[in-house]
Amino acid sequence: MAEALEPAESPGLLLWRATLSWQRQMTLTLKPLGLTHVQFVLLASTWWLNHVAGESPTQRRIADHANTDPMMTSQVLRTLTTKGFLTRTPDPTDSRAIRVNVTRTGAALAQRAVELVEEADKTFFKTVPDSKALMEVLRALSQ
DSSP: OOOOOOGGGOHHHHHHHHHHHHHHHHHHHHGGGTOOHHHHHHHHHHHHHHHTSOOOOBHHHHHHHHTOOHHHHHHHHHHHHHTTSEEEEEOSSOTTOEEEEEOHHHHHHHHHHHHHHHHHHHHHHTTOSOHHHHHHHHHHHTO
């Protein structure tokens, strides 16, 4: 039988703890804006695809971009549409697809939320001595 690791020696447990701490910070950061973390991710992804990539993405494209479940993505995008942050329109060339765009209100909220989240990230990760190495590790783990 393998010797049990101490909790501070378990990479999985440490990642779990760090993730929970980071998620708590994101929740606190986004709460004043009335957004959950997944709403933020999908709103910001849609904003980026619209305004930076120049796309009018389908729901599936947004799910792929954000690496989220397509069914959950659809539900969250409907909620964001109800709140007035997005528009969802049928694709003129594919009756199964829905095109999604941010509204002016949604774009302003997305930009503000990104600013706040980036500031929260800076604060959260400031104790890491080598930010380049951290980014390399995170990129490797997220593939």
